[in-house]
Amino acid sequence: MADLLVYGSYGYTGRLIVEEATDRGLDVVVAGRDRNAVENQAIRRGCEERVFALDEPRLLDLALEAVEAVLNCAGPFVETADPMVEGCLRTGTDYLDITGEIEVFERLAAEDERADDEGVTVLPGVGFDVVPTDCLAAHLVERLPDADRLALGFEAAGGISPGTAKTAVRALGGSGAVRRNGRIESSSIGGETRRIDFGRGERTAMAVPWGDVSTAYRTTGVGDIAVYTAVPSWVPRAARLGSILGPLAGAGPVRSLLESLVDARVDGPDERVRREGTSHVWGEAETDDGERAVSRLVAPETYRLTKLTAAEIAERVVAGEAPTGFQTPAGAFGPDLILDIEGVERTDEPVEERS
Ligand SMILES: NC(=O)c1ccc[n+]([C@@H]2O[C@H](COP(=O)([O-])OP(=O)(O)OC[C@H]3O[C@@H](n4cnc5c(N)ncnc54)[C@H](OP(=O)(O)O)[C@@H]3O)[C@@H](O)[C@H]2O)c1
Secondary structure, X not given: OEEEEEEOOOOHHHHHHHHHHHHOOOOEEEEXXXXXXXXXXXXXXXXXXXXXXXOOXXXXXXXXXXXXXXEEOOOOOOOOHHHHHHHHHHHOXXXXXXXXXXXXXXXXXXXXXXXXXXXXXXXXXXXXXXXHHHHHHHHHHHHOOOOOEEEEEEEXXXXXXXXXXXXHXXXXXXXXXXXXXXXXXXXXXXXXXXXXXXXXXXXXEEEOOOOHXXXXXXXXXXXXXXXXXXXXXXXXXXXXXXXXXXXXXXXXHHHHHHHXXXXXXXXXXXXXXXXXXXXXXXXXXXXXXXXXXXXXXXXXXXXXXXXXXXXXXXXXXXXXXXXXXEOOHHHHHOHHHHHXXXXXXXXXXXXXXXX
């Protein structure tokens, strides 16, 4: 039996993860629905291959029966996670993906009991979204066990890949999201802003519907969570305007046009940017009594970090180290998982007590 099937293996991020996983010695099967792309990659990397679409359950099950775990890199995951997880539950295969979509995390969390009964690990979000922020959330709640609120944030430079751009196009016309009193609430994009020091001086940051709104709650039990990203100061106003025009941008013909522009124009960061870039992650835990803890991470560029965290978690899952059922990265492996990733450093500010 092979270790890991990577589905969507020939996409921008899939390719990076296949390289990293095979370099670490994992026995990887490359897979997807485009025969030429899969076969060419299999020859280049010296891997086995499988060609199937996700609406072919017989071929899907045959492929899954031959591996310990699958790592789904075919996004938007709102379209691919359900059929792949169903296949995993039928065949007893562990499931990983690199989603950051709140809707996907919530749907898969609802399969916790079934997955546990089948002895299957379901662990979505093994990339930049959500591994570093999830680990920081868990670390902050270890530092401040009575935390009532969590704010998380990231500052990432260096450009985006085609699939990330398409996932963002799908989200146009939608709203933001935060968690209040344990429930996910929609918020207006650009409506919630604050100043955050990600480690290089204060920047404007805007709340975004990032995966941790779902996952950090499951990892820590804290019921109030917002996630921010650093943006130029004009962006929140433009985003508020965008949420007015959003329904038009999200409409079928406009969306198709934007997706074809992504196909033509978006390549993803190149090797130099991935090697030299850094990302900065910040987190704050607060109690109603006025205690406040802040911690930060400095980490590699987001796609480099994604390949490193995905391969690290895949190795651990294949080695049988993950609990069964629905899992978050830090829920499965603890807050220090991120410190095992090359190039990551964590710093803590002393806990403050406000009167
Ligand atoms: N969590 C994170 O930190 C993180 C990091 C990086 C990327 N991502 C996400 O990962 C996804 C992939 O990004 P990317 O830039 O690698 O995209 P990409 O270069 O466009 O590649 C996407 C891959 O998925 C396949 N795919 C898409 N829809 C499919 C479907 N319905 N059925 C079968 N295969 C399908 C594509 O195959 P075809 O060519 O056959 O369509 C391709 O192999 C995006 O959703 C992105 O947001 C997340």
